[in-house]
Amino acid sequence: MRKIIVHxxxxxDGVIQAPGSPTEDxxxxxxxxxxxIPYWHDEIGAHFGQIFADADTxxxxxxxxQTHAEAFEPNPEGDPxxxxxxxxxxxxxxxxxxxxxxxxxxxxxINEIRKLKNQPGKNIVMDGSSVLMHALIENDMxxxxxxxxxxxxxxxxxxxxxxxKKVSLKLIECSTLPTGVVYQRYQxx
Numbered sequence: 001m002r003k004i005i006v007h008x009x010x011x012x013d014g015v016i017q018a019p020g021s022p023t024e025d026x027x028x029x030x031x032x033x034x035x036x037i038p039y040w041h042d043e044i045g046a047h048f049g050q051i052f053a054d055a056d057t058x059x060x061x062x063x064x065x066q067t068h069a070e071a072f073e074p075n076p077e078g079d080p081x082x083x084x085x086x087x088x089x090x091x092x093x094x095x096x097x098x099x100x101x102x103x104x105x106x107x108x109x110i111n112e113i114r115k116l117k118n119q120p121g122k123n124i125v126m127d128g129s130s131v132l133m134h135a136l137i138e139n140d141m142x143x144x145x146x147x148x149x150x151x152x153x154x155x156x157x158x159x160x161x162x163x164x165k166k167v168s169l170k171l172i173e174c175s176t177l178p179t180g181v182v183y184q185r186y187q188x189x
Contacts, residue, residue, distance in 0.1 A: 007125060007147075009148050012150070017158040018034065024067065028157075030157050041181065043175075054122055068099065086099060088103070089132050090106060093106070113136065130159070137165055144172075149183075
């Protein structure tokens with residue numbers, strides 16, 4: 001069975017909202033977008049390479065999928081998602097044509113993703129997508145978390161874990177980057 005691997009940039013207080021740009025996701029009046037930029041280090045990129053080497057599928061919620069599609073369509077040279085099958089979960093999109101190799105999941109989401117996990121292939125990677133992430137966490141469908149934990153507290157914003165859900169994890173890898181970011185990999189226990 002394929003694994004669902006969540007990769008997130010996350011603050012010490014669990015915020016995953018708008019890590020890359022001030023305009024990325026302003027839902028709820030969020031004004032702290034772009035909080036990862038001062039902490040970039042090449043090892044973060046190397047961690048992406050490790051994750052993607054064992055994956056062939058990307059699973060995203062609508063907003064994250066649209067952001068990625070805008071950045072990577074048409075397929076630019078060096079596209080980290082080149083060759084990946086992409087799935088977007090949305091009840092509002094009518095088509096997944098905005099990004100090549102994309103398919104739409106709009107009904108019976110949990111069962112459709114279970115079917116996807118049971119198909120042959122490499123791992124399935126997720127990022128962003130807080131609404132979808134919460135649904136998968138609530139249904140115990142995430143197998144591994146790959147986190148870049150940033151040394152700051154934002155106080156507001158969308159969180160990785162849904163309120164009230166207990167998740168037991170086993171640390172399988174950890175290292176500190178020169179910028180103070182801590183790279184952590186966890187398997188569900």
